[in-house]
């Protein structure tokens with residue numbers, strides 16, 4: 001199955017196609033050619049894990065489309081999403097002779113997409129780029145929506161812009177080489193999309209968990225497409241994150257508590273694992289605060305377990321760890337005067353924004 005989903009970016013004419021299907025990585029040359037009809041050079045940016053795996057396939061396709069390929073690699077990991085790497089990569093584009101009519105390919109996980117996307121956004125005031133996400137998290141989340149950024153010492157994603165890709169090519173075959181742990185992180189975001197907007201998506205994920213972990217392309221492709229469709233519908237309603245309580249803010253489901261746990265773990269937990277715990281926290285809080293009927297937390301735990309994701313929330317709410325989570329919640333950059341727009345669920349597929357203080361959140365979670 002290969003399918004194309006068009007993501008609209010109203011009111012701007014910045015919409016882009018998302019192609020999902022086995023083998024679509026080989027379309028990157030033709031796709032970039034449409035984005036940069038007069039381009040001579042393509043900067044192919046990937047981290048040191050992904051470049052040896054898929055760099056050749058992408059470069060071959062780019063050469064076939066008439067591009068001279070400039071391959072640029074950097075060490076894998078969040079630490080590479082830095083101002084230093086942004087400046088170094090832009091310098092390498094200058095040194096390689098890229099110009100305004102040339103273009104960038106981001107081949108990799110969310111770190112690569114965010115970093116290479118910001119390179120494309122800022123080099124000569126912006127050139128086109130195509131996203132080829134290779135982690136499940138990047139396929140269902142980071143590559144769609146147009147947010148690109150690097151981290152500052154003060155916090156994640158603090159230096160960034162909106163720069164919409166010319167196209168996104170999602171090839172489920174590349175997930176063959178992704179670890180189960182990283183696959184699980186993507187599944188946490190897919191579960192979030194289902195919990196927010198579609199109970200059916202949650203059911204589909206649960207019933208196909210084994211085939212997902214077996215990396216069955218025929219199962220992965222439609223599920224990834226469905227998840228991207230749910231995120232895309234949300235970001236198209238609010239492309240620049242300007243709507244108050246009905247737009248992109250919903251995508252924070254599970255992330256308020258998830259971020260706090262992630263930082264309290266000194267990043268020992270991966271983002272997706274922390275989000276999994278955050279999803280349980282949101283379900284518990286929704287139930288205990290009276291927004292959802294009894295049973296929502298149990299349903300969320302069942303889904304997390306089926307998807308082989310962590311569920312042990314309570315150790316993060318008690319003792320010294322609980323104290324660290326409380327401090328992280330209080331210092332999160334999104335806090336306005338100690339209150340937070342917290343996403344609760346009235347049920348699966350029914351999100352709602354409520355204003356809560358940090359103390360209220362903790363009291364409801366600790367029960």
Ligand SMILES: NC(=O)c1ccc[n+]([C@@H]2O[C@H](COP(=O)([O-])OP(=O)(O)OC[C@H]3O[C@@H](n4cnc5c(N)ncnc54)[C@H](O)[C@@H]3O)[C@@H](O)[C@H]2O)c1
Pocket residue numbers: 047048049050053076077078081108109110111112114134135136137138141142143144145146147148156157174175176177178179182185
């Ligand atoms: N822009 C957005 O809207 C958005 C949304 C969500 C997350 N993000 C960002 O995404 C980043 C996290 O993304 P991530 O989890 O993909 O991290 P990542 O890019 O570090 O990838 C995770 C690991 O998987 C490896 N990898 C990727 N694809 C592989 C493959 N096919 N085979 C083998 N190994 C592979 C990478 O080398 C890396 O070691 C964070 O920086 C986060 O802020 C951005």
